[in-house]
Amino acid sequence: MAETTIEWTDKTWNPVTGCTKKSEGCAHCYAEVMARRLKGMGQAKYSNGFRLTVHPDALKEPMGWRGSCLVFVCSMSDLFHEEVPFGFIDCVMETIRQTPRHRYQILTKRAERMQQYFTTHAVPANVWLGVTVEARTTKFRINCLRCLPAPVRFLSCEPLLEELGQLDLDGIDWVIVGGESGVKARPMKEAWVLDIRRQAAEQHKAFFFKQWGTWGQDGIKRSKHANGKLLQGRVIQQMPVERQTEKEGQQ
Numbered sequence: 371m372a373e374t375t376i377e378w379t380d381k382t383w384n385p386v387t388g389c390t391k392k393s394e395g396c397a398h399c400y401a402e403v404m405a406r407r408l409k410g411m412g413q414a415k416y417s418n419g420f421r422l423t424v425h426p427d428a429l430k431e432p433m434g435w436r437g438s439c440l441v442f443v444c445s446m447s448d449l450f451h452e453e454v455p456f457g458f459i460d461c462v463m464e465t466i467r468q469t470p471r472h473r474y475q476i477l478t479k480r481a482e483r484m485q486q487y488f489t490t491h492a493v494p495a496n497v498w499l500g501v502t503v504e505a506r507t508t509k510f511r512i513n514c515l516r517c518l519p520a521p522v523r524f525l526s527c528e529p530l531l532e533e534l535g536q537l538d539l540d541g542i543d544w545v546i547v548g549g550e551s552g553v554k555a556r557p558m559k560e561a562w563v564l565d566i567r568r569q570a571a572e573q574h575k576a577f578f579f580k581q582w583g584t585w586g587q588d589g590i591k592r593s594k595h596a597n598g599k600l601l602q603g604r605v606i607q608q609m610p611v612e613r614q615t616e617k618e619g620q621q
Contacts, residue, residue, distance in 0.1 A: 372435070377599075377607065378546060378578055379442040379475055385429050385462055386447040386454055387415060388422035392479040395504035395529055398554045401446045422453045429465050438471045450480040456487060466494045473498060477526055481514035488518050495615060498522035500544075505531045516541030521612040528580060529555070533562045539573040544610035549583025551594045557585035563601060576608040 372381045387405060391397070401420070408416040415425065432441060443449055449459060466474050477500040478484050484499065493499065499520040501511035504527060515523050522543045527534065529550030539545070547566055549558035563579065570577040582597035599605055 372431070374442065374445065376442060376445070377580055378440075378609075380439040381435065382442045382445040383428070383432055383474075384415075384444055384446045385425050385431075385465075386422065386444050386449060386451070386458075387425065388418060388420045389447045389451060390422070392448070393502075393504065393508050394531055395502055395508070396479070398529075398550065398552050398556075400552065403552070405446060422447065422451055424454060424458050426458075426461070429461050432465060432469050432472055435469075435472070439473075441472050441474045443474050443476045448478050448480055449476055450478045450483040450487065452480070452483065456491075459487060460491070463491065463494055463497075466497060470496050472496060475500065475524075477502060477524075479508070479511070481511035485514040485518065493518060493520050493615070495521065498524060498544075498610075500524035500526055500546075502526045502528070503534065504529055506533075506535055509534065509537070512538065512542065519615050521615050522610045524610065527566060529583065530558045530562055530566075531556060533559075533565060537566065537569050537573075539570065539575050542575060543613065544576045544578065544608075545570045546578045546580055548580035549585060549594075549597075551581075551583045553584075555584035555591075557589065557591075558583060560587055560601075567601070567606070576610040577606060578608055579606045 374382045405416050405420040409419045473496050475498045479502045481501045499518055501515045503509055503525050524544035526546045528548035530547055547563050550556050567577050579601045581599045583594050585591055586597040
Protein backbone atom coordinates (compact mmCIF):
# COMPACT_ATOMS: atom_id res chain seq x y z
CA MET A 371 0.00 0.00 0.00
CA ALA A 372 2.47 2.60 -1.20
CA GLU A 373 0.22 5.40 -2.46
CA THR A 374 -0.97 7.97 0.08
CA THR A 375 -2.96 11.18 0.43
CA ILE A 376 -0.71 12.47 3.24
CA GLU A 377 0.44 15.82 1.90
CA TRP A 378 3.91 15.92 3.41
CA THR A 379 5.08 12.65 1.88
CA ASP A 380 4.98 10.75 -1.43
CA LYS A 381 4.59 7.12 -0.41
CA THR A 382 4.06 4.97 2.66
CA TRP A 383 5.96 1.81 3.53
CA ASN A 384 4.68 -0.54 6.21
CA PRO A 385 7.12 -3.30 7.19
CA VAL A 386 5.27 -3.21 10.53
CA THR A 387 1.51 -2.91 11.03
CA GLY A 388 -0.59 -2.62 14.16
CA CYS A 389 0.11 -0.77 17.37
CA THR A 390 -1.07 -0.03 20.93
CA LYS A 391 -2.15 3.29 22.39
CA LYS A 392 0.63 5.41 23.89
CA SER A 393 -0.79 8.88 24.61
CA GLU A 394 -3.89 11.04 24.18
CA GLY A 395 -3.32 11.47 20.46
CA CYS A 396 -3.91 7.73 20.02
CA ALA A 397 -7.48 7.78 21.35
CA HIS A 398 -9.13 7.81 17.90
CA CYS A 399 -6.34 6.27 15.84
CA TYR A 400 -6.99 6.48 12.09
CA ALA A 401 -4.66 3.52 11.45
CA GLU A 402 -6.65 1.28 13.78
CA VAL A 403 -9.88 2.07 11.94
CA MET A 404 -8.21 1.54 8.56
CA ALA A 405 -6.60 -1.76 9.62
CA ARG A 406 -9.95 -3.19 10.68
CA ARG A 407 -11.48 -2.07 7.40
CA LEU A 408 -8.67 -3.69 5.40
CA LYS A 409 -9.03 -6.91 7.39
CA GLY A 410 -12.74 -6.91 6.57
CA MET A 411 -11.85 -6.49 2.90
CA GLY A 412 -9.74 -9.66 3.11
CA GLN A 413 -6.32 -8.05 2.69
CA ALA A 414 -3.82 -10.66 3.87
CA LYS A 415 -1.39 -8.13 5.34
CA TYR A 416 -4.09 -7.11 7.83
CA SER A 417 -5.32 -10.57 8.77
CA ASN A 418 -4.26 -9.77 12.36
CA GLY A 419 -6.25 -6.55 12.33
CA PHE A 420 -4.44 -3.96 14.43
CA ARG A 421 -2.36 -6.44 16.42
CA LEU A 422 1.30 -5.54 15.99
CA THR A 423 2.80 -7.63 13.19
CA VAL A 424 6.17 -7.47 11.46
CA HIS A 425 6.30 -8.18 7.72
CA PRO A 426 9.71 -9.44 6.57
CA ASP A 427 8.28 -9.88 3.06
CA ALA A 428 7.74 -6.10 2.85
CA LEU A 429 11.35 -5.17 3.63
CA LYS A 430 12.45 -4.93 0.00
CA GLU A 431 9.45 -3.01 -1.37
CA PRO A 432 11.17 0.40 -1.74
CA MET A 433 13.90 -1.14 -3.86
CA GLY A 434 11.40 -1.47 -6.71
CA TRP A 435 10.21 2.14 -6.61
CA ARG A 436 11.54 4.30 -9.41
CA GLY A 437 12.71 7.86 -8.99
CA SER A 438 13.34 9.65 -5.72
CA CYS A 439 10.53 9.59 -3.17
CA LEU A 440 9.71 10.87 0.29
CA VAL A 441 8.66 7.72 2.13
CA PHE A 442 6.70 7.71 5.38
CA VAL A 443 7.79 4.60 7.29
CA CYS A 444 5.11 2.73 9.27
CA SER A 445 2.11 4.96 8.70
CA MET A 446 0.09 2.02 10.07
CA SER A 447 2.25 1.39 13.12
CA ASP A 448 5.19 2.74 15.14
CA LEU A 449 8.59 1.39 14.12
CA PHE A 450 9.91 1.91 17.64
CA HIS A 451 7.07 0.09 19.37
CA GLU A 452 8.32 -1.99 22.29
CA GLU A 453 7.33 -5.22 20.52
CA VAL A 454 9.41 -4.54 17.41
CA PRO A 455 12.82 -6.18 17.97
CA PHE A 456 15.89 -4.06 17.34
CA GLY A 457 17.02 -6.83 14.99
CA PHE A 458 14.03 -6.15 12.74
CA ILE A 459 14.64 -2.40 12.91
CA ASP A 460 18.18 -3.20 11.73
CA CYS A 461 16.66 -4.83 8.63
CA VAL A 462 14.52 -1.75 7.97
CA MET A 463 17.59 0.47 8.26
CA GLU A 464 19.51 -1.75 5.86
CA THR A 465 16.85 -1.30 3.19
CA ILE A 466 17.00 2.44 3.79
CA ARG A 467 20.77 2.45 3.32
CA GLN A 468 20.47 0.41 0.13
CA THR A 469 18.06 2.95 -1.41
CA PRO A 470 19.83 6.32 -0.99
CA ARG A 471 17.70 7.85 -3.78
CA HIS A 472 14.75 7.94 -1.34
CA ARG A 473 14.30 10.04 1.80
CA TYR A 474 12.60 8.17 4.65
CA GLN A 475 10.44 9.87 7.28
CA ILE A 476 10.19 8.00 10.58
CA LEU A 477 7.68 9.35 13.09
CA THR A 478 7.27 7.87 16.56
CA LYS A 479 5.52 8.34 19.88
CA ARG A 480 8.19 6.10 21.45
CA ALA A 481 10.84 8.81 21.47
CA GLU A 482 12.84 7.24 24.29
CA ARG A 483 13.16 3.93 22.45
CA MET A 484 14.19 5.69 19.24
CA GLN A 485 16.85 7.56 21.18
CA GLN A 486 17.99 4.29 22.78
CA TYR A 487 18.28 2.59 19.39
CA PHE A 488 20.32 5.37 17.80
CA THR A 489 22.65 5.50 20.79
CA THR A 490 24.21 2.29 19.47
CA HIS A 491 23.25 2.50 15.79
CA ALA A 492 24.18 5.11 13.19
CA VAL A 493 21.36 7.16 11.68
CA PRO A 494 21.25 6.55 7.90
CA ALA A 495 22.05 9.70 5.95
CA ASN A 496 18.67 9.57 4.15
CA VAL A 497 16.45 9.34 7.25
CA TRP A 498 14.32 12.17 8.65
CA LEU A 499 13.40 11.55 12.29
CA GLY A 500 10.28 12.91 13.98
CA VAL A 501 8.21 12.68 17.14
CA THR A 502 4.54 13.37 17.79
CA VAL A 503 3.82 16.24 20.18
CA GLU A 504 0.05 16.54 20.43
CA ALA A 505 -0.21 17.93 23.98
CA ARG A 506 1.92 19.55 26.68
CA THR A 507 2.46 16.19 28.39
CA THR A 508 4.33 14.91 25.33
CA LYS A 509 6.72 17.84 24.86
CA PHE A 510 9.46 15.79 26.57
CA ARG A 511 9.78 13.83 23.33
CA ILE A 512 11.48 16.83 21.72
CA ASN A 513 14.49 16.40 24.02
CA CYS A 514 14.87 12.77 22.89
CA LEU A 515 14.94 13.90 19.27
CA ARG A 516 16.90 17.14 19.11
CA CYS A 517 20.41 15.69 19.41
CA LEU A 518 20.02 12.74 17.04
CA PRO A 519 22.25 13.20 13.95
CA ALA A 520 19.56 13.21 11.25
CA PRO A 521 19.46 15.58 8.25
CA VAL A 522 15.92 16.62 9.26
CA ARG A 523 14.34 16.45 12.70
CA PHE A 524 10.64 17.19 12.83
CA LEU A 525 7.59 17.46 15.08
CA SER A 526 4.11 16.29 14.18
CA CYS A 527 1.58 18.22 16.25
CA GLU A 528 -1.32 16.18 14.92
CA PRO A 529 -3.89 15.83 16.23
CA LEU A 530 -3.21 19.07 18.09
CA LEU A 531 -5.25 18.72 21.27
CA GLU A 532 -4.40 21.86 23.23
CA GLU A 533 -2.17 24.92 23.36
CA LEU A 534 1.40 23.66 23.68
CA GLY A 535 2.86 26.71 25.36
CA GLN A 536 6.50 27.63 24.95
CA LEU A 537 8.42 25.40 22.52
CA ASP A 538 12.20 25.09 22.44
CA LEU A 539 12.81 24.23 18.78
CA ASP A 540 16.59 24.19 19.01
CA GLY A 541 17.77 21.34 16.79
CA ILE A 542 14.33 20.94 15.19
CA ASP A 543 13.91 21.72 11.48
CA TRP A 544 10.23 21.26 10.69
CA VAL A 545 6.89 21.49 12.51
CA ILE A 546 3.72 19.89 11.10
CA VAL A 547 0.33 20.85 12.58
CA GLY A 548 -3.08 19.34 11.91
CA GLY A 549 -6.48 18.75 13.42
CA GLU A 550 -8.16 15.44 14.17
CA SER A 551 -10.53 13.73 11.75
CA GLY A 552 -13.31 11.22 12.29
CA VAL A 553 -16.66 10.90 14.04
CA LYS A 554 -15.16 11.36 17.51
CA ALA A 555 -12.65 14.04 16.52
CA ARG A 556 -11.69 16.65 19.10
CA PRO A 557 -11.69 20.29 17.96
CA MET A 558 -8.53 22.31 17.37
CA LYS A 559 -8.51 26.07 18.00
CA GLU A 560 -6.96 28.53 15.59
CA ALA A 561 -5.12 30.29 18.42
CA TRP A 562 -3.18 27.10 19.20
CA VAL A 563 -2.06 26.77 15.58
CA LEU A 564 -1.09 30.43 15.26
CA ASP A 565 0.98 30.25 18.43
CA ILE A 566 3.00 27.34 17.05
CA ARG A 567 3.37 29.08 13.71
CA ARG A 568 4.63 32.23 15.45
CA GLN A 569 7.20 30.29 17.45
CA ALA A 570 8.38 28.39 14.37
CA ALA A 571 8.84 31.66 12.48
CA GLU A 572 10.69 33.30 15.36
CA GLN A 573 13.03 30.33 15.62
CA HIS A 574 13.44 30.06 11.82
CA LYS A 575 11.83 26.63 11.42
CA ALA A 576 9.75 25.36 8.50
CA PHE A 577 6.02 25.23 9.30
CA PHE A 578 3.51 22.95 7.57
CA PHE A 579 -0.22 23.29 8.23
CA LYS A 580 -1.80 20.08 7.02
CA GLN A 581 -5.54 20.45 7.64
CA TRP A 582 -8.29 21.52 10.03
CA GLY A 583 -9.79 18.06 10.27
CA THR A 584 -13.40 17.42 11.21
CA TRP A 585 -13.77 20.71 13.09
CA GLY A 586 -13.35 23.83 10.99
CA GLN A 587 -11.60 27.08 11.72
CA ASP A 588 -15.05 28.45 12.62
CA GLY A 589 -15.70 25.71 15.17
CA ILE A 590 -18.28 23.96 13.01
CA LYS A 591 -18.15 20.19 12.51
CA ARG A 592 -18.17 19.04 8.89
CA SER A 593 -16.09 16.87 6.54
CA LYS A 594 -12.34 17.46 6.67
CA HIS A 595 -12.37 18.12 2.92
CA ALA A 596 -14.93 20.90 3.38
CA ASN A 597 -12.91 22.42 6.23
CA GLY A 598 -9.79 22.41 4.09
CA LYS A 599 -6.29 23.58 4.93
CA LEU A 600 -6.34 27.37 4.79
CA LEU A 601 -4.79 29.17 7.72
CA GLN A 602 -5.83 32.83 7.80
CA GLY A 603 -6.79 32.47 4.15
CA ARG A 604 -3.52 30.92 2.96
CA VAL A 605 -2.01 27.50 2.38
CA ILE A 606 1.16 27.37 4.49
CA GLN A 607 3.05 24.16 3.76
CA GLN A 608 6.76 24.83 4.05
CA MET A 609 9.23 21.97 3.63
CA PRO A 610 12.50 21.68 5.56
CA VAL A 611 16.03 22.09 4.26
CA GLU A 612 18.26 19.13 4.99
CA ARG A 613 21.18 19.85 7.28
CA GLN A 614 24.63 18.48 6.59
CA THR A 615 25.39 15.38 8.65
CA GLU A 616 28.57 13.41 9.06
CA LYS A 617 28.95 10.19 7.14
CA GLU A 618 27.88 7.16 9.14
CA GLY A 619 31.35 5.82 9.59
CA GLN A 620 32.48 9.10 11.13
CA GLN A 621 29.69 9.50 13.67
